[in-house]
Amino acid sequence: MSFFRRSPWILHYDGSSCNGCDIEVLACLTPLYDVERFGVVNTGNPKHADILLVTGSVNERNVEIVENLYRQMPDPKVVVAVGACACSGGIFARAYNVQGGIDRVVPVDVYVPGCAARPERIIDGVVQGIAALEGKRAAMAAGRRRGALRPQSGSQPAGAA
């Protein structure tokens, strides 16, 4: 059995969101929704995180940050785009500084629609993210058995060791 199902740790990054989706993400942690029931922890640290939860779109200034956060996360990892802005740029899509959805920069595994996305939907997105995480873990384990070093896409070498 894999433990990823029971212990998905989340890194929440606020791109150029209007904060509507962020409030809904935080609502998931309140007593009403309490995602810690499922072992979810809001880590605030990419090196500890399994799921990158992004709200808001990518703009000229934060494109590097999103990329950097994603690269810092150890494998296996998944990205969940929360809200219309993160999925496609949303109502800000045509703003002069906005590049578009998160998938412009990092591979997105789950798209959670809504403006703002409702907490139930966000939780559902995370659950689907866990399934994707589980798939990547299995692929990683299989790769390890075959002797391949890093079957994941989009991640950087571990650095000098």
Next chain:
Amino acid sequence: MSGLAGAVLFVVLAPVAGGLLVGADRVVTARMQGRVGPPLLQPFYDVGKLLEKEARQVNPVAEPLLLGHLAFMALTGALVLGGVDLLFTVFVFALAALCLVLAAGSVASPFSHAGAERELIVLLATEPFFILMLAAVCKVTGASTFAGVLASPVAVAEELPGVLLAFLFVATVKLRKSPFDIAASHHPHQELVSGLTSDMSGRLLAYVHLAHWYETALLAVFVVLFFNRSVPLGLAVFLLAYAVEILVDNSTSRAKWELVLRSSWAVTLLFSGGNVLAVFLLGR
């Protein structure tokens, strides 16, 4: 119980007990906040996951140092229960903490450095007390080992109530409970991120968790030293104290390091220093 059996028992059972306690801590914390909270076994799931996850090696020394942290933490408990001189074990305990500080200081992250520096302050705040505490326990019982203290007819808690109080204070600092969680935190904070553990991932972080479980169990063993006439009573007092720690953790915000250092020295000097002085003056 022979020394070797005690040592082996600690190494095997302490992480189980410590992990369960941390799990119970998270459940109780959630209930205090009106939430359901994670399952009791959540810490084990977390560590299981961390072991499955990729471990990013940021430099060649962090992992050996963290393994040292874990090994020395387990060794401290094993030595205490194994019948080694109690005063000696304090230094192994300090060595365990030092390994963690060095590991956190060896990486590039400024958050990790801040955590390492603060952990050194915690060490400075607590280590002198541990020496004083064990010296006082040895003095009143006339024994120098764990088994010796348990066999002593003197009820340590009756002789050293001040030292016990000071110990419970210092335990808050050691358990990294708010308001003394200056070096690392389980919750995201902009000022500290994850402190000490900011740059650790995968199994490296799992070692830190495991070592923390050992440390928690070790603190329970220290409480038992005070209740040497009845081990179950000692464990009950430890659990009660832990429950109070959770309440304090939930109702206070993080203090500055100056306050941590000053308050722990003030409390330990006042209560345990006064207590030890009284014991000496009364000539026992």
